[in-house]
Amino acid sequence: SCFVVEQTPLRQCGHYTPDLYSTPVSKACKSPQQPANAFSRTWSLAQRAVRQSPTRGSSPPGVAVRCILGPVVLTVSARLLGRTAYCEADVNNNIPAEFLVKETVPEFKWHVLWEFVKPQLFALIGAVVLAFGAAILNIQIPLMLGDLVNVVARFMREHAGHYVREIRGPALKLLGLYGIQGLLTCGYIILLSQVGERVAADMRKTLFASLLRQDVAFFDANRTGQLVNRLTADIQEFKSSFKLVISQGLRSITQTVGCFVSLYVISPKLTGLTVVVLPCLVGAGALIGSFLRKLSRLAQEQVSKATGVADEALGNVRTVKAFAMEERELQLYAYEVDKSCEMNETLGSGIAVFQGLSNIALNCIVLGTIFAGGSLMAGDEMSPGDLMSFLVASQTVQSWHFVSLYIQMVRGISSGARVFEYLALQPTIPVSGGGRIPYHSLTGRVDFMNISFSYPTRPGHQILKNFNLTLPPSKTVAIVGESGGGKSTVAALLERFYDPSNGVIMLDGLDIRTLDPSWLRGQVIGFINQEPVLFGSSVMENIRFGKPEATDAEVINAAKQANAHRFITSFPDGYNTVVGERGVTLSGGQKQRIAIARALIKNPSILVLDEATSALDAESERVVQDALDRATRGRTVLIIAHRLSTIQGADLICVMSNGRIVEAGTHLELLAKGGLYSDLIRRQRAEAQK
Ligand SMILES: Nc1ncnc2c1ncn2[C@@H]1O[C@H](COP(=O)(O)OP(=O)(O)OP(=O)(O)O)[C@@H](O)[C@H]1O
Numbered sequence: 001s002c003f004v005v006e007q008t009p010l011r012q013c014g015h016y017t018p019d020l021y022s023t024p025v026s027k028a029c030k031s032p033q034q035p036a037n038a039f040s041r042t043w044s045l046a047q048r049a050v051r052q053s054p055t056r057g058s059s060p061p062g063v064a065v066r067c068i069l070g071p072v073v074l075t076v077s078a079r080l081l082g083r084t085a086y087c088e089a090d091v092n093n094n095i096p097a098e099f100l101v102k103e104t105v106p107e108f109k110w111h112v113l114w115e116f117v118k119p120q121l122f123a124l125i126g127a128v129v130l131a132f133g134a135a136i137l138n139i140q141i142p143l144m145l146g147d148l149v150n151v152v153a154r155f156m157r158e159h160a161g162h163y164v165r166e167i168r169g170p171a172l173k174l175l176g177l178y179g180i181q182g183l184l185t186c187g188y189i190i191l192l193s194q195v196g197e198r199v200a201a202d203m204r205k206t207l208f209a210s211l212l213r214q215d216v217a218f219f220d221a222n223r224t225g226q227l228v229n230r231l232t233a234d235i236q237e238f239k240s241s242f243k244l245v246i247s248q249g250l251r252s253i254t255q256t257v258g259c260f261v262s263l264y265v266i267s268p269k270l271t272g273l274t275v276v277v278l279p280c281l282v283g284a285g286a287l288i289g290s291f292l293r294k295l296s297r298l299a300q301e302q303v304s305k306a307t308g309v310a311d312e313a314l315g316n317v318r319t320v321k322a323f324a325m326e327e328r329e330l331q332l333y334a335y336e337v338d339k340s341c342e343m344n345e346t347l348g349s350g351i352a353v354f355q356g357l358s359n360i361a362l363n364c365i366v367l368g369t370i371f372a373g374g375s376l377m378a379g380d381e382m383s384p385g386d387l388m389s390f391l392v393a394s395q396t397v398q399s400w401h402f403v404s405l406y407i408q409m410v411r412g413i414s415s416g417a418r419v420f421e422y423l424a425l426q427p428t429i430p431v432s433g434g435g436r437i438p439y440h441s442l443t444g445r446v447d448f449m450n451i452s453f454s455y456p457t458r459p460g461h462q463i464l465k466n467f468n469l470t471l472p473p474s475k476t477v478a479i480v481g482e483s484g485g486g487k488s489t490v491a492a493l494l495e496r497f498y499d500p501s502n503g504v505i506m507l508d509g510l511d512i513r514t515l516d517p518s519w520l521r522g523q524v525i526g527f528i529n530q531e532p533v534l535f536g537s538s539v540m541e542n543i544r545f546g547k548p549e550a551t552d553a554e555v556i557n558a559a560k561q562a563n564a565h566r567f568i569t570s571f572p573d574g575y576n577t578v579v580g581e582r583g584v585t586l587s588g589g590q591k592q593r594i595a596i597a598r599a600l601i602k603n604p605s606i607l608v609l610d611e612a613t614s615a616l617d618a619e620s621e622r623v624v625q626d627a628l629d630r631a632t633r634g635r636t637v638l639i640i641a642h643r644l645s646t647i648q649g650a651d652l653i654c655v656m657s658n659g660r661i662v663e664a665g666t667h668l669e670l671l672a673k674g675g676l677y678s679d680l681i682r683r684q685r686a687e688a689q690k
Pocket of ligand 1: 455463485486487488490642
């Protein structure tokens with residue numbers, strides 16, 4: 001019998017196996033029955049068999065039997081060892097606790113799986129046919145071994161003819177069969193690996209696209225880590241199960257004839273031979289193994305890289321959405337996923353070659369044993385039937401595999417169902433689609449009309465109540481008010497991160513729900529917030545995020561407008577300076593100015609500044625404020641402000657309280673009024689003097 005070595009994490013149990021599916025070895029080794037135990041159990045069974053089971057024929061158990069069957073037992077033991085560990089590894093696969101303990105299990109949708117499998121149908125059918133062929137050969141091989149033994153037996157009985165000449169024919173036939181079996185095994189594993197990797201890659205891309213499409217409210221309700229896990233752990237689990245169930249399931253069903261073997265024999269004489277042969281095989285296996293492990297590590301690193309891209313995009317989804325960059329993030333992710341798909345396919349092929357070679361090697365041990373042991377049969381110490389029954393039985397110890405297969409199938413189905421659950425989600429706010437206003441006729445007037453709003457995650461907590469506000473074209477309007485009063489919520493509604501529960505937001509007299517959100521966010525509104533989020537790429541790429549098609553000259557021009565050009569060019573790598581994850585290598589003021597350049601490069605008609613300078617020290621604030629003053633010229637501007645000093649020049653200042661505007665006017669008008677605004681000013685001055 002052959003087994004899929006790729007999924008047998010024996011490495012740290014003292015045996016080599018490449019871990020394609022990254023099953024944690026510690027878990028695999030912690031299986032209730034250690035492989036070493038399996039080996040000694042097989043060994044002791046073999047000894048008992050020698051003591052308790054005399055051969056059915058007249059020949060006494062003697063040297064010949066031991067010489068022939070000893071290495072065969074070792075071979076089969078080695079296989080059983082692998083098999084046992086394999087089964088246990090399956091049972092102890094690495095499913096994080098959160099995935100094992102689930103209150104509700106979503107339904108597995110076969111038609112969705114079909115959509116992913118359909119493009120790989122030919123490869124899948126090929127894999128099934130080859131696997132089936134390998135399984136049929138696995139049944140044939142012991143029978144042919146029996147024929148071979150009969151030739152040997154006849155020669156022993158009749159002592160006629162030339163031994164080597166007589167045995168050559170069946171031996172070559174068997175050798176050919178081993179070769180074909182190895183090829184079939186190699187072929188179906190390559191195909192299955194290809195199908196598994198491509199289905200998984202397609203699932204990852206589709207799931208990522210589906211996640212990026214979701215509303216901001218969806219991300220309020222779900223933890224990014226969990227989403228990323230669905231992209232990684234769940235799909236990985238599903239892929240492993242998919243491959244395993246097809247390969248092992250098919251073979252087990254085909255090969256398990258229902259017979260259990262209890263004929264294990266020791267051959268002290270041939271143990272010496274085995275001691276010479278096995279280390280060579282183990283050495284060769286270890287060599288190939290280390291190569292495959294390296295491949296496996298690289299492939300896993302690539303998978304993590306892809307996950308990193310997804311994690312960053314999903315973690316910064318507001319920024320991605322504010323720049324309508326869902327499509328670009330999807331492309332970046334698809335690129336990394338395709339790379340990891342390619343590496344995993346190479347790894348799969350390596351494992352397949354290893355599997356084929358190990359099958360040939362192991363089978364050749366059996367052949368060698370019979371070849372060598374045949375000469376010992378001359379002593380009539382064993383009947384051919386005994387040998388046959390042993391050989392056949394060694395091929396049929398597969399039935400215990402069904403249990404682990406079933407467990408793996410259940411895991412695969414629940415992982416798949418969790419993935420499909422997110423694929424089926426439909427956002428309430430589409431990413432794109434809807435009307436656009438031609439650039440030359442867009443004035444940038446915004447009207448919030450009778451807006452009421454509660455966040456979907458807190459439906460009982462009303463943030464805005466009959467909120468009314470107009471942003472006149474090319475004017476600057478500032479909103480001030482107590483913290484948590486709903487100022488940022490106004491900006492989020494304008495960006496269409498959420499839709500109001502009641503009321504309408506108009507852009508140039510058109511309900512923004514009828515407009516294309518991708519156009520609105522990508523071209524009309526420039527959004528700069530208190531803690532700008534940068535991506536871990538170069539300064540150039542970060543600014544270009546605002547307009548992917550921008551030339552270098554446009555990027556530099558935007559940086560100049562944002563007062564950023566001088567500090568960028570002072571870096572040794574200039575615009576190619578990599579800013580580190582989330583821009584950690586830059587100061588707050590530098591990050592802010594790059595964010596301003598990123599917003600300005602798309603030349604937005606409306607600029608939303610959400611406390612853009614409140615996190616900066618006085619010097620940085622001055623430079624950034626200077627950049628903002630330049631940036632706001634000629635645009636409709638909404639400033640959400642905490643520090644009242646920065647908004648005194650605004651055309652209109654609105655004071656928010658209890659979800660609505662309670663005061664509005666210029667700085668001087670509001671001061672003269674002596675209401676809430678002048679209170680805020682007084683309080684802030686008092687705090688500054690402390
Ligand atoms: N994503 C969200 N989900 C649920 N509630 C939210 C969400 N974002 C904000 N809130 C709640 O909405 C209310 C208004 O928040 P918002 O950020 O609009 O206030 P703010 O006036 O901008 O406050 P600050 O000046 O402190 O930034 C707060 O009570 C806040 O807890």
